[in-house]
Amino acid sequence: MQKHIAIVEDDPDQRANYCDALAKKGYQVSAYANRAAALEGFSEALPDLVILDIILEGEEDAGFDLCRSLLQRAPELPVLFLTERTNEVDKISGLRLGAWDYLSKPISLQYLAERVASLLRIVEPSPIAGQEQGARIGHLEVDLDRLSATWRGIRVPLSGTELRMLQMLVDNPDSAVSYATLMKATNQPMVTNNTINTHMRNIRRKFVTIDSDFSCINNEYGFGYRWIVQ
Amino acid sequence: MKLFGKVRGLRLATKLALVGPVLVLAPLFVLVQQVDLESVFVETQAQSMLRAAQGISVIFNGREDLFENLAIDTEDYEPIYATPLLRPVRLDGEALEWQDLAERTYAFGREQSGDASFTIAIGERENAIYGYMRVRDDRRVYRDARILRLDNSDQVRLDFRRQDSRPTRLAITSTGPGIVTAYDMDEAWQFAKSGRPENRVRGWLSETDDGFALEFRVPTELLAESTTIGFSFVDVDDAEERSIRAITQSLPTTGRSSFNLVLLKSTELLNILDGLGVSDARISVIDADSRLRAASGVVSRGTAPAATDGFRPATWLRNLFRGTQTAEQDAEASELIASQVIQSALAGSPSVERRNHELGFEIITAAYPIVSAGAGVLGAVVVEQSTDRTLAMQSQTIDRLFGLVLATFVLVMLALFAFAARLAWRIGQLRKDTGRAIDEFGRLQTVKLKREQKAGDEIGDLARSISAMLASLQRYTGFLERMPRTLRHEIHNPLNTLSTSLENLADEVEGARDSKYLASARRGVARIGAILQGLADAASLEESLRSETPEHCDIAALIASYVRNTNNNHPCREFRYRGANRGVSANIPDYRVEQMLDKLIDNAIDFGREDSPILVALNRHQDYLRVIVANRGPVLSESVAESLFDSMVSHREVQDKLHFGLGLYVVRIIAEYHGGRARALNLVDGSGVMLIVELPADETAATDFEQQLAPLDMEEPQRANTANIQGS
Numbered sequence: 001m002q003k004h005i006a007i008v009e010d011d012p013d014q015r016a017n018y019c020d021a022l023a024k025k026g027y028q029v030s031a032y033a034n035r036a037a038a039l040e041g042f043s044e045a046l047p048d049l050v051i052l053d054i055i056l057e058g059e060e061d062a063g064f065d066l067c068r069s070l071l072q073r074a075p076e077l078p079v080l081f082l083t084e085r086t087n088e089v090d091k092i093s094g095l096r097l098g099a100w101d102y103l104s105k106p107i108s109l110q111y112l113a114e115r116v117a118s119l120l121r122i123v124e125p126s127p128i129a130g131q132e133q134g135a136r137i138g139h140l141e142v143d144l145d146r147l148s149a150t151w152r153g154i155r156v157p158l159s160g161t162e163l164r165m166l167q168m169l170v171d172n173p174d175s176a177v178s179y180a181t182l183m184k185a186t187n188q189p190m191v192t193n194n195t196i197n198t199h200m201r202n203i204r205r206k207f208v209t210i211d212s213d214f215s216c217i218n219n220e221y222g223f224g225y226r227w228i229v230q
Numbered sequence: 231m232k233l234f235g236k237v238r239g240l241r242l243a244t245k246l247a248l249v250g251p252v253l254v255l256a257p258l259f260v261l262v263q264q265v266d267l268e269s270v271f272v273e274t275q276a277q278s279m280l281r282a283a284q285g286i287s288v289i290f291n292g293r294e295d296l297f298e299n300l301a302i303d304t305e306d307y308e309p310i311y312a313t314p315l316l317r318p319v320r321l322d323g324e325a326l327e328w329q330d331l332a333e334r335t336y337a338f339g340r341e342q343s344g345d346a347s348f349t350i351a352i353g354e355r356e357n358a359i360y361g362y363m364r365v366r367d368d369r370r371v372y373r374d375a376r377i378l379r380l381d382n383s384d385q386v387r388l389d390f391r392r393q394d395s396r397p398t399r400l401a402i403t404s405t406g407p408g409i410v411t412a413y414d415m416d417e418a419w420q421f422a423k424s425g426r427p428e429n430r431v432r433g434w435l436s437e438t439d440d441g442f443a444l445e446f447r448v449p450t451e452l453l454a455e456s457t458t459i460g461f462s463f464v465d466v467d468d469a470e471e472r473s474i475r476a477i478t479q480s481l482p483t484t485g486r487s488s489f490n491l492v493l494l495k496s497t498e499l500l501n502i503l504d505g506l507g508v509s510d511a512r513i514s515v516i517d518a519d520s521r522l523r524a525a526s527g528v529v530s531r532g533t534a535p536a537a538t539d540g541f542r543p544a545t546w547l548r549n550l551f552r553g554t555q556t557a558e559q560d561a562e563a564s565e566l567i568a569s570q571v572i573q574s575a576l577a578g579s580p581s582v583e584r585r586n587h588e589l590g591f592e593i594i595t596a597a598y599p600i601v602s603a604g605a606g607v608l609g610a611v612v613v614e615q616s617t618d619r620t621l622a623m624q625s626q627t628i629d630r631l632f633g634l635v636l637a638t639f640v641l642v643m644l645a646l647f648a649f650a651a652r653l654a655w656r657i658g659q660l661r662k663d664t665g666r667a668i669d670e671f672g673r674l675q676t677v678k679l680k681r682e683q684k685a686g687d688e689i690g691d692l693a694r695s696i697s698a699m700l701a702s703l704q705r706y707t708g709f710l711e712r713m714p715r716t717l718r719h720e721i722h723n724p725l726n727t728l729s730t731s732l733e734n735l736a737d738e739v740e741g742a743r744d745s746k747y748l749a750s751a752r753r754g755v756a757r758i759g760a761i762l763q764g765l766a767d768a769a770s771l772e773e774s775l776r777s778e779t780p781e782h783c784d785i786a787a788l789i790a791s792y793v794r795n796t797n798n799n800h801p802c803r804e805f806r807y808r809g810a811n812r813g814v815s816a817n818i819p820d821y822r823v824e825q826m827l828d829k830l831i832d833n834a835i836d837f838g839r840e841d842s843p844i845l846v847a848l849n850r851h852q853d854y855l856r857v858i859v860a861n862r863g864p865v866l867s868e869s870v871a872e873s874l875f876d877s878m879v880s881h882r883e884v885q886d887k888l889h890f891g892l893g894l895y896v897v898r899i900i901a902e903y904h905g906g907r908a909r910a911l912n913l914v915d916g917s918g919v920m921l922i923v924e925l926p927a928d929e930t931a932a933t934d935f936e937q938q939l940a941p942l943d944m945e946e947p948q949r950a951n952t953a954n955i956q957g958s
Contacts, residue, residue: 014726021730021733024737106726193824197824219824221788222827
């Protein structure tokens, strides 16, 4: 069955590009330019996944408003923010509203398509239900498809980018992963080492909140990071 | 040069202190004027004295009779002046009261100091004539009270002659030292006319080493109209025989009349003068022959205090502005002036002069002629008065004024100083506030100065305009700070359009995926994105630094590991590390150190010669840990070295990589935020450059790590050329 994806984006060029790219992947795509048009569209039928820009035709928080009203109607609906607003505050408030991921522009269409596919898979579990999907290493369990990581059985609230970075580390336990590799996890064209450092600090902090003795992530100064198996 | 550069001129308070004394000039001029007025006052006094003399002279005008009774030509006589006595005389034979009259003592006798010679001083006071006589007598023979005849003992004879030539003879005798007795004598000086002594004449005799002294008093009423008097001493040496051995007379030569002209004053004139009742002036009448005929009153100092009782501003000012010419006048000159005044009056023209009294104060002598229709000038009235009384009030005024000027000056200066101090303090505070408004990195700390905002004066205006300047500066810097984020925000959308369009294009057009144009377009998009990210990162760097929690890290281990990894990442370049491998703690999060190293190493790779190693060193210099990244290559000019760590400054000749001058700026901001600094130096030999980041040493750090430091194989940074320091 063809999945229905709704895109709310005020810039017509970008909207068209998203539509084209997703349509090519075989999705049914509806595109809206503003909040009012989107609400009208959603009142007829709810899509399977929604991609939201935050600023819509001058309305500062239109994306957040839409997200709120959508999740009121369908709490399990995957909502994805795709925006030029890259402030931590915006990211946090977006994720708090219940959004599944927060992607920042500029974005590669290929990556967008992958994210969409991955989120849709979570909503509709694969036929091999109950099978252990994620990787397990020490006390850590990472399930990229389900966008979840647990440490000693407790869920670590990581963002999508952070999860992907973590995945890269645990894919090669006890060996150093370079900045260049980790940059790929961000899916952004140019990322400085410092951006990686910031992400890693956030990840480490989230683990430490759960377990104050956590010390598996080690900085290889000038090269990258290493996951130390305990 | 530096010395002169530091001298900027005087402080505000000093300037006011210099200007302040000018204010004292105005009252000082008044003081000087007061002093100048003195001559006016004195002149006025002199004129009024002349008027007084004129007024008195009117009384005597035409009164030839008052002057006639001295018809004797003074040339015939040796005049003996009766000097007015200032103090009452006690008849005790002592010379005390007579010391002032030493000059007016006349000596008689064949030999000046022979036997029976005597000296006599005559004074006049309160209707009596006083005399003090010192007699040399080798044998004193006193009167024997049993003998009636009187010319057989030592005695003093007084011989008066009146106008009508009816003489009076008085013999003063004594039976021993003590009270003497006078007798009215017959013509032969042998017996008293009557049995009773003349009690109106009193005296006292005391013995001296070489004779005796006699002090006596003769009332003027006894003299009546007598104008001449003769003194003689009768010496009797043999107490048995009692014959007169010698008679010493006041008469200089025997050929003349045996009388001396003594009492030149006219009692009638005196009575008139006394009737005038002048207290503080001396009025005298001089006859045409310059003889003093009558005098009344004494010249006193008036009420002015003596010049010696402490500091007198008036005296001081007078001396300062007028000089002391009057004080230098000697007694002789003063006498000359007095006689000139009198001579001028006697010549018919009134005259007035100032002169110094022998007691040191200034007096005015005014003389006015007494005339008679028939006889011309009869004499002159001389009025003498001290200027002290007139000047006393002026002196008091000057003294008061001087005090007032002094007090005013002190008050004005105090007020000026207080004002200047307050002003300087306010300006100083304003300067401090203004200095604090912008921190050492040029960031605005406050928009409005707290002080002086409500002050109405120019300082308030200044403070308000500084506040206004700060506010507009803040708006401007705010705009500058917001610009990178706004720019990124605004450019992200079209950039996203561009990159997604490129992706769709690659899918849609056959063969486009391998097109080099698509690749270069993608690189361009990536580069714009990186620039935006870099700008935004640099702009938000301070914000993120402020939100950072303090952390420690082992900076030695970090750098050692970093250099090792960098060698692996860049196989074609060599990186050397000189420093401890672990155990150096620093108060800075590890990723910040790494962030700085990224920028420093990037810089070194770009500028260093490829065949030469890049040296990274960690050492401790005083209280700072120094991270040094040195490379051989082009050196920095002074201006470049200074601006190297500023924002948006890039000195690359070829923009081949992603550089927009933010790297070293980030290094500086991080170093400064953690209490350190960053700077760039040329190597001493000019072969390259080193960038130095200084961070405060963590006092908990191991102190022995210095020993672990190996010497740099490049130049020691301590000896580096310091002429072009300063990265910040």
